[in-house]
Amino acid sequence: MKGPDTTSRAVLAESAYSDERHLAARQSLYGWQRPRHDLPGIVLDHLPVEVGVVLDVGCGNGKYVTRIRAQRPDLTVIGMDISAGILTGVGPPVAVADAAALPAADDCAAAVLAMHMLYHVTDLNAALSEVARVLKPGGVVIASTNARDDKRELDDLWGSAAADVLGTDHRPLRISLSSGFSLDDAPDLLRTYFADVRVVELPGVITVTEPEPVIAHLASYRAWADSVGVPFDVTLDRARQRLHELIERDGAFHIHCRGGILLCTAR
Template sequence: MSQMRPPQSNREAVQLAYQTEDGLSLRQRIHEVYSFPQISFVEWVLSRIQWRGDEYVLDIGAGNGAYFEPIQSRIPQGTLIAGDLSMGMARCAALHPAAGHILNLDAERLPFPKHTFDVVLANHVLFHVTDVNRALSEIQRVLKPSGVLLASTNSQTNMPELDMLFKRVFGLLGVRPKTASLAEPQPHFHLEDAPRLAARHFFAVARYDLPSVLIFPEAQPLIDYVRSTRALRELLLPPSIAWEDFMNVFADQVQRLINHYGELVVSKLSGVIVASNMGGFCREYVQKLRLAQG
């Protein structure tokens, strides 16, 4: 039984969760294998904008480099700079065969002059930053006036079946479900409030949604998925519940459901925010607006 010390703050939890690529890579594989319909989320995100092929691109929170190869294929004459606040993730990204220039990068303090990049990506990362408005301000600063931000995130209602399962586990362990939640902390920049936050810094913002499901015909992949999020979730457990006790009851409930129904379906809702001041999807409108204003 693991005796890992629970993280004491959300920031510490994020740092612990991304010390290595193991948990992230496991979750990515589970999404690839068990999602329906089988759509590459990375390709879907990148196809929200048109690419010229010579863009100067910044990938913030690059993780293990899931976006590197698809980006490089779109910018044969361009340049990719990527980074992550986690040194472990930055080292992992540097080993990727399609890695560009890799930095240890803080989204709230970007080390670049203004108007540097054509495209900035911040995928499934802005809900982890301490000050999302500062991060968005920094992104707007380093983007060219015609540059575009792509920022993917999850809905507040992502994976509701998991939340129901967690509440059932709490009840079985003697904790009132209404007083406890194990949903991953997303205090800001979820799919519902991301457009409002981005609109403080960009003239035009669009939101694209991609609903899908995870279908588990066996219990172990879902158990592994939740176990891999320990660093992010253990902080949320009531003091009376140990992580291993929670996981034991959770695993039992998942197995019972699959034994009864033959599979367990978990609904997903993720999406991407596209934002710009005068480029991308709003370019033509901005040009017409300027002509109309003389």
């Protein structure tokens, strides 16, 4: 069964990421994850040692841009995103750009980041060709995404809440952003364009003792509310109620996370 299309540029730029609100709600759920993984720290560990340009494609609210600029002032970090709105909080240099048509010269970047964004790209081959084109010989590509079974407890929660709302056994799918470029498929895709592809798996468990952080996460998919096949806000309310009951019964709700970072080099 296929979920909603999460690659529409209009929806991404004008709704899902028109500002950082929804992204920040999703990012904040990881505050309850153990172990905590310092993704910008891992990226910093794998950046080239020499001075150069780093392009952060799909930089969002600048989590990586800000940290790299602070810790590696010798590098020029350019944030790029399809949404002009989300770039307003990221300091210059930034550019509104589509991953499939990067406004950058051939062989200009010592590193290209594509963190939790390739699953939003309509034409993955076009985007990966662009990353390969702008990357210097010896340059590095760092990408990230989640596995297909990431946060599977949220699939159950959303599915059962939606089935309750619809009054049927049919369980509409939760929106899963990463399915178009999952950690399961990403290494082979990346090997078509880059060398030395390595996966750093970052498993963890989120534990909450109140529903709100989880409901805020589910609510962050509001941009795709029209295509989930069930009234969105009513389903959120039902999920909140179910979560409350589960936490009352078990003392906590656990969510298994399977994210990862992919490290590659130019061919």
